[in-house]
Amino acid sequence: MRLLKWLLSLSLPLLLLGGYVAQAQSPTYGVGRTPTAEEIRAWDIAISPTGDELPEGGGTADQGSELYLEKGCAGCHGTTGTGGIAPRLVKRDVGPNADPWDYGRVLPIRSPYATTVWDFINRAMPLGAEGTLTPDEVYALTAYLFYINELIEDDVVLNRENLPGMKMPNADNWVQVPDWFPGQPRLQGYPH
Amino acid sequence: MSQKTTDRRTFLKRGAAIAGGLTAAAAKPTSAQLADPEGFIRGSEELVAYGKRSRFETGHRIPHGGRASPDTFGLDFHIATPLQESVGVITPSSLHYVGTTRGAFVPDIDPEKHRLMIHGMVDNPLVFTLEELKRLPSVTRQHFIECAGNRSNRRHTNVQQTHGMTSNAEWTGVLLSTLLEEAGVHADADWVVAEGVEEVKGASSIPMTKAMDDVMICYGMNGEAVRPQQGYPLRLLAPGFEGIFNVKWLRRIKVVDQYYMTYNDYGHLARSPVNAALGYQIGPKSVITFPSGSQQLPGAGFYEISGLAWSGGGRVSRVEISTDGGASWTTANIRGEAQPMAHTRFSYEWTWDGSPCELQSRCIDEIGQVQPSRAEALAFFSTDGEPVRFVPGQDNSIQPWRVDSDGSVHNAIT
Numbered sequence: 001m002r003l004l005k006w007l008l009s010l011s012l013p014l015l016l017l018g019g020y021v022a023q024a025q026s027p028t029y030g031v032g033r034t035p036t037a038e039e040i041r042a043w044d045i046a047i048s049p050t051g052d053e054l055p056e057g058g059g060t061a062d063q064g065s066e067l068y069l070e071k072g073c074a075g076c077h078g079t080t081g082t083g084g085i086a087p088r089l090v091k092r093d094v095g096p097n098a099d100p101w102d103y104g105r106v107l108p109i110r111s112p113y114a115t116t117v118w119d120f121i122n123r124a125m126p127l128g129a130e131g132t133l134t135p136d137e138v139y140a141l142t143a144y145l146f147y148i149n150e151l152i153e154d155d156v157v158l159n160r161e162n163l164p165g166m167k168m169p170n171a172d173n174w175v176q177v178p179d180w181f182p183g184q185p186r187l188q189g190y191p192h
Numbered sequence: 193m194s195q196k197t198t199d200r201r202t203f204l205k206r207g208a209a210i211a212g213g214l215t216a217a218a219a220k221p222t223s224a225q226l227a228d229p230e231g232f233i234r235g236s237e238e239l240v241a242y243g244k245r246s247r248f249e250t251g252h253r254i255p256h257g258g259r260a261s262p263d264t265f266g267l268d269f270h271i272a273t274p275l276q277e278s279v280g281v282i283t284p285s286s287l288h289y290v291g292t293t294r295g296a297f298v299p300d301i302d303p304e305k306h307r308l309m310i311h312g313m314v315d316n317p318l319v320f321t322l323e324e325l326k327r328l329p330s331v332t333r334q335h336f337i338e339c340a341g342n343r344s345n346r347r348h349t350n351v352q353q354t355h356g357m358t359s360n361a362e363w364t365g366v367l368l369s370t371l372l373e374e375a376g377v378h379a380d381a382d383w384v385v386a387e388g389v390e391e392v393k394g395a396s397s398i399p400m401t402k403a404m405d406d407v408m409i410c411y412g413m414n415g416e417a418v419r420p421q422q423g424y425p426l427r428l429l430a431p432g433f434e435g436i437f438n439v440k441w442l443r444r445i446k447v448v449d450q451y452y453m454t455y456n457d458y459g460h461l462a463r464s465p466v467n468a469a470l471g472y473q474i475g476p477k478s479v480i481t482f483p484s485g486s487q488q489l490p491g492a493g494f495y496e497i498s499g500l501a502w503s504g505g506g507r508v509s510r511v512e513i514s515t516d517g518g519a520s521w522t523t524a525n526i527r528g529e530a531q532p533m534a535h536t537r538f539s540y541e542w543t544w545d546g547s548p549c550e551l552q553s554r555c556i557d558e559i560g561q562v563q564p565s566r567a568e569a570l571a572f573f574s575t576d577g578e579p580v581r582f583v584p585g586q587d588n589s590i591q592p593w594r595v596d597s598d599g600s601v602h603n604a605i606t
């Protein structure tokens with residue numbers, strides 16, 4: 001349904017051109033122009049937890065392990081996902097029945113959504129060559145990070161179908177920020 | 193030797209030891225010497241075109257948080273404002289604090305080529321040039337920005353270290369609500385994702401209630417274009433929200449119906465409702481900037497205590513001062529008119545008797561939130577028998593400054 005709504009919003013410019021102006025709320029100032037569908041697609045890199053925007057493609061941890069060296073990830077994050085100058089990528093060893101929060105501030109294990117991991121690798125990695133990874137490479141590197149954190153096997157092909165549905169250890173172990181309204185205290189009942 | 197000469201010598205001797213510099217107004221007048229100007233400043237085309245401050249003014253920003261800025265690659269990291277030198281409420285653009293999400297290269301953007309796109313759950317997706325945005329109805333407002341990591345600890349020696357990751361500027365731009373109404377937001381959209389164009393494409397989820405209330409898309413700062421370190425040519429301002437929400441180098445607003453959990457949002461991930469709530473909107477906060485840590489009072493006598501107060505909850509309605517370590521409180525003067533989510537200058541007329549004392553300030557905002565003492569904040573987060581030594585999330589607790597009998601001022605956090 002969300003995907004449908006989103007696709008609908010993309011097609012609106014075409015509708016406008018076709019003269020179906022009555023369906024859209026009319027602008028007050030008429031300043032600015034309508035982006036093309038291609039312009040939106042090129043910039044629309046934010047991936048929702050439901051994964052609507054994920055591209056086609058796929059990759060395995062096995063492929064990701066090679067890319068991790070090839071793309072220079074290991075140089076900053078360490079060959080085993082730890083020990084480098086960049087943030088740690090592999091969970092701390094805190095025993096088999098650990099609370100997921102005890103694994104440390106490690107994105108691919110702490111994040112409640114697999115999509116956040118994909119999104120950040122895609123938009124912000126690797127250092128100095130951000131935005132150059134192909135979708136296949138991002139899927140493979142994401143799979144590799146999940147593999148070293150013992151979330152999936154090394155032959156699982158991650159893709160737009162199965163990535164959003166991945167159950168992360170903290171999926172139900174975090175709280176949303178409260179609804180915000182103007183003039184509202186930060187926390188109802190906070191003594192200060 | 194006259195008394196005045198002695199005072200001046202004592203002052204000069206002490207002054208030499210002051211790292212942060214002493215506000216000139218606080219020193220006893222050096223009236224033993226009625227000096228002429230040092231010379232004159234020769235006019236130059238450069239000074240005619242764009243002026244600069246006196247060579248005697250040396251207040252400057254410093255790297256903050258233990259990481260070099262710029263680093264060896266030329267990445268900016270956190271940079272703190274010299275609040276100890278501040279007067280009034282506006283932070284000069286050249287001294288505004290800088291925060292970056294990962295350590296970022298400041299993008300070099302040609303404003304003619306820059307675009308802002310609004311899309312997602314809207315009737316009319318739109319792309320604007322800077323020129324087009326400047327045609328739309330504008331607002332000019334003062335707002336502070338503060339990094340969530342702006343926290344004092346006992347190792348800090350001056351107010352630049354304890355509180356320098358906040359600044360206040362006059363911002364000019366278009367309300368995001370104007371742009372969203374122009375685009376026609378769908379009824380079931382309840383978040384926007386705002387994204388920058390820098391190499392890491394920093395993005396934050398902002399609730400629609402905030403987006404439609406007072407979020408600004410700014411091209412102006414303190415009467416000129418937004419500075420590159422602040423997001424030139426276009427930045428988002430979410431008044432009163434933690435620094436990271438104020439997306440710089442803004443190029444995209446995506447209207448959505450769910451919390452996107454971007455990497456920036458993930459930085460706010462909390463497992464307790466209390467931490468989630470307190471790590472969002474900046475709490476009521478204040479700090480005395482004179483006298484403050486590392487400054488030196490030349491002797492007993494009259495001083496105007498001066499400082500800044502602010503709150504993410506709205507206007508500052510009252511500031512209270514204690515000169516006895518929090519035992520008793522008196523209302524300070526608000527100088528000028530308090531603006532919503534803006535630094536507000538307060539002052540208090542004080543005659544120091546020369547004995548050791550501890551100065552504190554606390555902020556009360558228009559919705560009744562009161563700045564807690566450090567002890568109160570720590571007690572709130574302590575569970576039975578397990579005291580905490582660190583306020584989680586933002587730390588808006590009261591800053592104590594100790595004045596010793598020799599007039600030296602010190603951070604009194606223990």
